[in-house]
Amino acid sequence: MRVSVCSLIAATAALFLLPAAVLAQESPQPLRTTNAPPKPSGATPRTADGHPDLTGVWNGLGDSLNGIPNQMANNGVVIESATSARDLHSGQAIAVFPRNTNRPQNEEQAERAASLLRRSGSNKPVYKPEYWEMVKSFDHNSNEEDPSNNCMPAGIPRGSIPSYIGQRQDHVFLLYPGQGGLIATQTMYRMIPTDGRKHTPLQELDGTYTGEGIGHWEGDTFVVDTWGFTPNTWFDQIGGYFHSENMRVIERFRRDGNTLTWTATVEDPDVLLEPWTTTPRVALLNPRPDAVLPESQPCSERDLSHLVTKEHH
Numbered sequence: 001m002r003v004s005v006c007s008l009i010a011a012t013a014a015l016f017l018l019p020a021a022v023l024a025q026e027s028p029q030p031l032r033t034t035n036a037p038p039k040p041s042g043a044t045p046r047t048a049d050g051h052p053d054l055t056g057v058w059n060g061l062g063d064s065l066n067g068i069p070n071q072m073a074n075n076g077v078v079i080e081s082a083t084s085a086r087d088l089h090s091g092q093a094i095a096v097f098p099r100n101t102n103r104p105q106n107e108e109q110a111e112r113a114a115s116l117l118r119r120s121g122s123n124k125p126v127y128k129p130e131y132w133e134m135v136k137s138f139d140h141n142s143n144e145e146d147p148s149n150n151c152m153p154a155g156i157p158r159g160s161i162p163s164y165i166g167q168r169q170d171h172v173f174l175l176y177p178g179q180g181g182l183i184a185t186q187t188m189y190r191m192i193p194t195d196g197r198k199h200t201p202l203q204e205l206d207g208t209y210t211g212e213g214i215g216h217w218e219g220d221t222f223v224v225d226t227w228g229f230t231p232n233t234w235f236d237q238i239g240g241y242f243h244s245e246n247m248r249v250i251e252r253f254r255r256d257g258n259t260l261t262w263t264a265t266v267e268d269p270d271v272l273l274e275p276w277t278t279t280p281r282v283a284l285l286n287p288r289p290d291a292v293l294p295e296s297q298p299c300s301e302r303d304l305s306h307l308v309t310k311e312h313h
Contacts, residue, residue: 038284040257044220047167052220052255054165054172057286057293076121076279087122088279094120118238125241125266125276138240145240147232151299153209154185155233156226157249157264161283162190164293165253165260170195172215172222178296187296192224202227207245209233222253235266235276244270258285 045053076088085094096117127135138145148154159176166173171193178187192215199214205228213226227248235241247268254261265277 038259038282040259042257044255044257047169049169051217051222053167054222054253054255054260055167057164057288057291058161058260058283059163059286059291059293076123077117085117087120089122115238121279123279124239125235126273127271128273131271135240135242138234138242139238140240142238142240147234148185148237151186152232153188155188155209155229156190156211156213157251157266157278158233158236159188159210161260161262161281172224175293177293178299186299199225199227202246207231211249218252220254224251224253225249226251242271243268246270258287259283260285 047053077085077094078088079085079096083096085096086092087094094117143149148158153159154176162174162176164173164175166175171191174190174192176188176190178185188210190210190213192213194215194217196216197214200212205212207228207230209230209232211226212228213224215222215224217223225248227246229243229245229247229249231243231245231247233243235243243266247266247270250265250267252263260283261280262283263278263280265275266272267275
């Protein structure tokens with residue numbers, strides 16, 4: 001089993017989990033026993049041009065992968081209690097591990113249980129038949145094949161909801177702090193223009209981890225259209241879901257009071273049979289007006305050379 005030296009941080013960009021130092025800045029929150037998205041509260045602020053203001057530190061009430069509460073709903077699994085769960089899309093019941101509320105699970109047990117539960121969600125990309133063996137091979141050998149295992153950027157859409165958004169009249173700034181734990185990644189930032197410009201022709205772009213994103217508004221929803229990616233990233237933490245250099249990602253951000261809902265649709269006709277849309281993910285605004293994002297701890301990969309099994313998260 002791959003356990004990084006950073007695993008005590010236990011954060012993953014794919015599920016917008018939080019650095020421990022940021023968690024310490026949050027106001028005390030009541031313990032939740034389900035993973036239902038938080039209900040919005042408060043008014044939705046707007047900018048001078050009438051659009052919802054997305055500005056803020058979006059990491060309040062960050063949940064842990066270890067047991068309950070958690071953010072399994074982001075992968076299409078709704079945990080209803082410590083002993084019951086269901087698939088968001090099919091409604092079918094899913095077996096869960098009974099949670100010992102008197103003694104917390106250790107890191108290894110919790111990560112193994114969380115991985116198995118995430119894999120039971122039915123919302124998965126559909127590849128062309130000739131690529132399924134490659135997907136399975138990447139998944140089976142993800143300890144060695146996963147691009148994030150070498151402290152590389154998570155990429156888009158794997159980076160999920162940014163932890164900070166800064167909104168200006170002609171651009172939106174998105175910040176994704178580096179993470180340790182289940183995946184160990186570098187800090188990413190994106191400066192998304194909203195001035196009406198067009199994309200650079202794809203053939204003129206050198207692929208990058210975050211691509212060339214162009215933003216616009218559709219009513220109260222902020223839409224980011226991105227292409228020009230390197231193929232050296234995956235869709236998610238698990239599954240071996242690779243993509244080609246011709247991938248295009250359409251992200252949608254919608255603020256409702258103190259909540260932010262994010263989805264991403266992946267278009268990649270080179271390898272996918274049809275576009276794939278993530279399960280909606282919800283982040284809560286950090287309630288502290290003085291909340292800041294500290295610099296992430298350095299990532300130091302020391303496990304890959306010592307792996308003895310293919311067990312992975």
